[in-house]
Amino acid sequence: MYGYTGKMLFVNLTTGELEDKHIPEQWYRDFIGGPALGARILYEYMPAKCDVFGEDSMVGFISGPFNGSNFFCGGRYSVVSKSPVYNGWNDASSGGDFGPSIKAAGYDGVFVKGISPKPVYIFIDSGKAEIRDAEKYWGLTSVEFEKALAADLGCKYSASYIGPGGERMSPMACVLNDYSRAAGRGGTGAVIGSKKLKGVVCTGRLPIQIADKAGLTALNKSIAEFLKDHPMLANMRTAGSSGAFLPNLMSGDTCVKNYSVSLEETGKTVQDFERIGAPKLSDEYKTESYSCAACPMRCGAEVQVREGKYKTDENSKVARPEYESLGWFGPGIMNEDPEVVITCNHLCDQYGLDTISTGGTLGWVFECFNNGVLTKEELDGIEPFWGDGDAAVELTKKICDMEGCGKILAQGSSKAADYYGKGHEYLFVASGMEIAAHDPRRAPGYIRTYQLDPSPGRHVKGGLAKANDRMTRELRYNYRITGYHDVQETCVTEYINASGLCVFTARVFPGTSIYDAYKYVTGNEMNKRDLRFFGIRAFTMRHAFNLREGLRREDFTITDRMAGRPPLKGGPTKGITLDEVRLGDNFYNAIGYYQDGTPYLDMLEITGGLECVINDLYPPEEKK
Amino acid sequence: MKVLVKFFVFDLPPGFADAELELPEGSVVKDVLDACLDLLEQRNVTMDVNELKTATVMVNNKWSDADDPVADGDTVSIIRPMDGG
Numbered sequence: 001m002y003g004y005t006g007k008m009l010f011v012n013l014t015t016g017e018l019e020d021k022h023i024p025e026q027w028y029r030d031f032i033g034g035p036a037l038g039a040r041i042l043y044e045y046m047p048a049k050c051d052v053f054g055e056d057s058m059v060g061f062i063s064g065p066f067n068g069s070n071f072f073c074g075g076r077y078s079v080v081s082k083s084p085v086y087n088g089w090n091d092a093s094s095g096g097d098f099g100p101s102i103k104a105a106g107y108d109g110v111f112v113k114g115i116s117p118k119p120v121y122i123f124i125d126s127g128k129a130e131i132r133d134a135e136k137y138w139g140l141t142s143v144e145f146e147k148a149l150a151a152d153l154g155c156k157y158s159a160s161y162i163g164p165g166g167e168r169m170s171p172m173a174c175v176l177n178d179y180s181r182a183a184g185r186g187g188t189g190a191v192i193g194s195k196k197l198k199g200v201v202c203t204g205r206l207p208i209q210i211a212d213k214a215g216l217t218a219l220n221k222s223i224a225e226f227l228k229d230h231p232m233l234a235n236m237r238t239a240g241s242s243g244a245f246l247p248n249l250m251s252g253d254t255c256v257k258n259y260s261v262s263l264e265e266t267g268k269t270v271q272d273f274e275r276i277g278a279p280k281l282s283d284e285y286k287t288e289s290y291s292c293a294a295c296p297m298r299c300g301a302e303v304q305v306r307e308g309k310y311k312t313d314e315n316s317k318v319a320r321p322e323y324e325s326l327g328w329f330g331p332g333i334m335n336e337d338p339e340v341v342i343t344c345n346h347l348c349d350q351y352g353l354d355t356i357s358t359g360g361t362l363g364w365v366f367e368c369f370n371n372g373v374l375t376k377e378e379l380d381g382i383e384p385f386w387g388d389g390d391a392a393v394e395l396t397k398k399i400c401d402m403e404g405c406g407k408i409l410a411q412g413s414s415k416a417a418d419y420y421g422k423g424h425e426y427l428f429v430a431s432g433m434e435i436a437a438h439d440p441r442r443a444p445g446y447i448r449t450y451q452l453d454p455s456p457g458r459h460v461k462g463g464l465a466k467a468n469d470r471m472t473r474e475l476r477y478n479y480r481i482t483g484y485h486d487v488q489e490t491c492v493t494e495y496i497n498a499s500g501l502c503v504f505t506a507r508v509f510p511g512t513s514i515y516d517a518y519k520y521v522t523g524n525e526m527n528k529r530d531l532r533f534f535g536i537r538a539f540t541m542r543h544a545f546n547l548r549e550g551l552r553r554e555d556f557t558i559t560d561r562m563a564g565r566p567p568l569k570g571g572p573t574k575g576i577t578l579d580e581v582r583l584g585d586n587f588y589n590a591i592g593y594y595q596d597g598t599p600y601l602d603m604l605e606i607t608g609g610l611e612c613v614i615n616d617l618y619p620p621e622e623k624k
Numbered sequence: 625m626k627v628l629v630k631f632f633v634f635d636l637p638p639g640f641a642d643a644e645l646e647l648p649e650g651s652v653v654k655d656v657l658d659a660c661l662d663l664l665e666q667r668n669v670t671m672d673v674n675e676l677k678t679a680t681v682m683v684n685n686k687w688s689d690a691d692d693p694v695a696d697g698d699t700v701s702i703i704r705p706m707d708g709g
Contacts, residue, residue, distance in 0.1 A: 231637040231669055244706035247632040251680045251705040269685065270632075279639065323706070443707060459707075469707055470674050473689075572680050572687045 002211035003065035003522035004028055008041070009107045009129050011122055013195050014055055014114030018129050029524060030609030032498040033064030033108070035091035035455075036538035038080030039545055041111060043612055048548045052082045053169070053194035055114050061160050061175075061200050062109035064500025067099035067293075068208045069521045071216060072223050073505040075099050075293035078497065079160070082549075083186040084171045085412060086431040089454040089545040090186035091497075094160075095292035095300075096178035098202070099500055101158035105202035116196040121161070126204035134198040139164055141350040142176050143316050149201065161199025162189045163352025168402050169193045170410040172357040176349070180319035181292075181300075184354040186433070186455055211523035219516055224296060226510045233297060236504070237289065239278030240299035241323035245330075246270055246277040248323065252442045252572035255332040257386065258363035259428045259439060259561060262571020266334065275338045276330045285342065286320060297505055303342055310339040310393070312346065321345040321355070324459075327437025328359020333366045333384070333392055340389030344396045351400040357412055358399060360434025362392055364413035368423040378420065380404040427559045433457030441564045441573040443468040444476060448486060448583040451558045452597075454542035460503050462493025464583070479582045483590025486583070490591075491535020495526070498538055536591055537607050540599055544613040553584070553597040625649055625696035629660060633679070634706040635671060647694070653681050654690040656700050679704045 006028075010019045023041065031037035038060045050056040059081040066074025077099030083090035102109065106127030119138040120131050137145050142163050149159060159177060166173035166189030173189025174182040192199070210216055227233045235243045248254050249263060250270050256263050263270065274280055285303035292300070301320040305312045312318045321329070321341050325348075329341040344362075348355045366384045368374040376383050380398065382405075384391035398406025408419050414432040417423045428435060430450040436459035440447035445464025453461040464486040468476050496506045499518060506514050515526040526534070564577040588595055592603030601618050604610045630642045645659045657676055664671050680703040681688045694700060 229668075229670075231640075231671075232635055234637040235634065241706070244634045247634050247703050248705040250632050250682065250701065250703045253705045264687075438707060442705070465707055469705070470672070470678060472678050574687075 001025060001028065002209050003069060005103055005106055005108050005206070005208070007107050009110045009122075009124065010045075011110065011112045011129070011131065012114040013112060013116040013120065013131070013197060016131055018131070026609070030537060031541065032495070032534065032538075034062060034076075034078040034093065034498040034500060035080060036494060036498040036541055038062045038078060038091060038109070039089065039538075039541040041109070042080060043541065043545055043548070045111070046082075046113070049550065050082075052084045052087060052191060057082055057191060057194070058111055058113045059188060059191050059195070060109055060111045061102065063099045063102045064498055065521050066500040066517065068103035069210055069216065070220070070294050071517045071521060072220055072509075073292070073295045073297065073502040074500045074517075075295060076497075076500050076502055077102060077160070079175045079183040079188045081188045081191045083188070083455070084169070084190050085187050085433055086456060088431070088456075088549055088551050089542050090188055091455055091542065092175070092183035092185045092188060093460070093497060094175065094177055094181045094183040095295075095502060096181035097158045097293050098160045098177040098181075100293045101202040102200075103208055104206050105204040106206050110200050112195060112197060114195065119196050119198055121198040122200045124200065124202045124204070126206055137198050138167060142179050142352065143350060145198070146179055153201070153203070155203055157201055157203040159199050159201040162192050162197075163350060165351045165353040165400065165410070166190055166193035168410070170353060170402065171412050171415070172354050172361070172410060173352055174354040176352050179317045180349040182349070182352075182354065184356060185458060189352055210521055212520040216517065216520040219513055219520060223509055223513055227296060227508070230508065232508050236297045236299040239282055240301055240320060241504070242281050242320060242326055243278040244323045245326045246274070248327070248437070249273060249277070249331060253437070253439050254327045255360075255363060255428070255437045255439065257334055258332060258367040258426060260367060260426070262568050262574065263331070264570040265568070268334070272336055273331055275336065276326050276341060281320065281326075281338050285338065292502065295502065295505070299504065305339050305342055308339065310343045312342070316346075318342065318346050319349055324436045325355040325359060328356060328363060329392065332359055332363040332437070334387040335389045335392055336387065337389045340392055343393050347393075347396045347400050353400060353410075356436050357434045358396060360428065361399070361409055361413040361416065362395055363428070364416070364423065364426055365395060365409065367426045371426070373423045373426070374420065378405060428561055429457065430558045430562070431456035431556050435459070435562070438465070439573065440465075440562055440578060441568065441576045444578050444583065445482070445486060445489075447558065447563060447578050447580045448587050450562065451556050451580055452553070452584050452587065454539070454546050456556055460493070460497070462489045464489060466493070477576065479579050479586065481586075482583055483586035486587045487536070487590045488532070490539055491532050494535040494538040495531055498534075533607055536603070537609050539591065540604070540607065540610060540613065543597070543599075544610070544616070547597065548616060553595070625651070627656060627694050627697070628699045629656065629663075630699060630701045632701055633671075633704040635675070635704060636669065640669070651694055652690065653683065653688050653692050653694060653700070656694060657681070657690075657702070660702060675704060676702070
């Protein structure tokens with residue numbers, strides 16, 4: 001089979017059994033890889049409604065066909081599991097080198113169930129897997145773990161693993177690789193920690209069969225030629241996603257004061273935050289660039305703070321914060337000091353915590369404190385006045401160590417509000433998930449995605465927001481015909497995520513190149529019709545996992561503030577209130593679901609590949 | 625009259641320089657955007673016309689609509705955010 005190894009590794013940590021499993025070839029064709037194929041596999045092998053931290057709960061590390069193919073920007077892999085935040089479907093993806101490494105080690109994915117009695121890791125070398133003791137690695141931060149592992153293995157490897165955040169089962173725990181790359185969202189790190197699994201370590205150089213290698217090489221060449229003069233390439237190489245910070249802050253996209261006001265209302269200007277964005281952040285702190293596997297963009301960078309109280313360890317790899325982290329650790333708490341942002345971001349990377357959820361929780365704490373809802377006593381003596389960077393660092397350290405109030409805050413803002421019994425009015429969450437630094441009041445499509453994507457609160461699931469940016473202001477807030485664009489953009493993003501592409505760069509590639517590449521790698525066609533069927537199938541498979549858990553539309557909630565209730569009093573989104581119900585209705589109509597979120601039977605039948613969902617939703621006796 | 629145009633556009637190359645544009649009296653924001661299209665062409669930079677026309681615009685740090693007037697000495701900021709990622 002071209003583009004795949006055709007083999008999955010299934011591991012039971014309770015019994016210590018490892019099994020090479022060959023899933024049906026049709027599943028690869030129907031679901032491609034990544035979150036979509038992961039959802040199909042978990043739907044088959046993980047019992048419904050099981051305890052997220054129980055023995056039956058499964059977690060998957062899964063590649064896509066572009067991983068290891070050398071197609072440009074095809075280096076992302078996904079982790080899949082049930083989420084401890086909202087007890088529903090979770091997928092999150094990450095770049096770096098791990099995706100291609102799973103395949104070079106001989107597998108398309110690794111699926112783990114059971115609970116080990118002691119810390120272990122899964123080691124895979126060229127098609128041979130074993131469970132190894134990880135006692136000595138338990139408790140180590142990402143840099144400590146990677147250094148210790150490199151010294152012990154003495155060979156080139158790539159690992160996907162958790163930090164202390166996952167080991168302590170924080171619902172904000174992410175899954176790390178390459179020191180600071182993270183499949184950040186939804187708390188899969190906690191699920192891995194509950195299994196006493198430190199991670200999966202891969203080594204090997206097994207080749208992947210490519211259907212048309214010459215075609216793929218020629219395509220890469222044409223993309224390289226196209227990108228040579230494209231402004232995006234220069235921008236990404238210089239600034240990475242930090243290049244988005246100032247435009248997004250000015251446009252009303254960024255989370256100013258925990259999304260409570262516009263920048264204009266704070267009395268600050270974009271110039272006050274200039275050092276956090278491009279080019280100053282890179283000019284002052286960047287030491288070198290790096291890239292994910294097979295990526296010509298090189299948008300990643302390492303930084304160092306060379307002096308002062310936030311001086312970084314020269315021997316530690318410190319990542320330049322991405323846009324979302326800049327937003328939350330910057331204007332999200334009104335901090336103007338880039339060194340505070342770098343420090344908070346690095347702490348999260350070290351401890352394996354999602355920077356968006358951690359930053360979003362800090363935003364909530366700051367607002368609660370400044371409005372007299374949380375007290376100094378409840379925060380272990382810390383007084384997080386708006387803009388106090390030292391307080392932000394202290395609170396982040398406490399969250400990382402799960403010490404004092406940090407133990408409560410490490411559960412995320414929603415659970416912290418429940419614990420304290422207050423502050424719910426300041427939450428900016430979707431089904432309990434803090435959201436990224438993209439304001440739905442600027443691009444209304446985000447609110448449908450944040451609320452109704454099977455993994456709620458995500459900014460990388462496509463949808464109408466992608467189309468919003470090409471609309472005039474009048475069209476953007478006109479909800480009459482949003483469904484078509486919403487489904488169309490969702491389908492494209494489902495394909496990008498499943499195939500292992502980078503959501504940043506894939507949309508810049510010329511013409512139909514990302515679909516042509518699928519044919520060159522796998523030998524299978526991906527035309528417009530195929531794309532729409534695939535996208536709907538992929539979304540529905542992830543959605544069906546939630547339906548089987550008993551989750552319905554009303555279980556997917558957003559807080560009122562997210563929809564502009566009450567509306568902002570200034571800035572570019574002044575006075576905006578969103579109609580998230582209508583946006584959801586339009587999406588469900590266009591994709592082929594009833595308003596409660598149940599897919600139509602005929603849609604499931606026409607789409608194909610969803611017989612398992614049909615059997616559960618429309619059992620044969622009911623169909624009659 | 626002359627206006628200073630500043631670009632906060634993610635898709636433009638880093639360091640894409642500010643520009644002083646000469647416009648006729650009575651020009652409005654959308655005229656500035658049209659002039660920017662010519663500027664981009666002169667500088668050999670490709671950008672989707674629709675993306676520029678749907679940009680957020682601030683005149684002297686105040687949010688502005690396409691038909692709002694601009695005056696001699698104004699600073700016009702063109703803002704295009706990045707979504708996702």
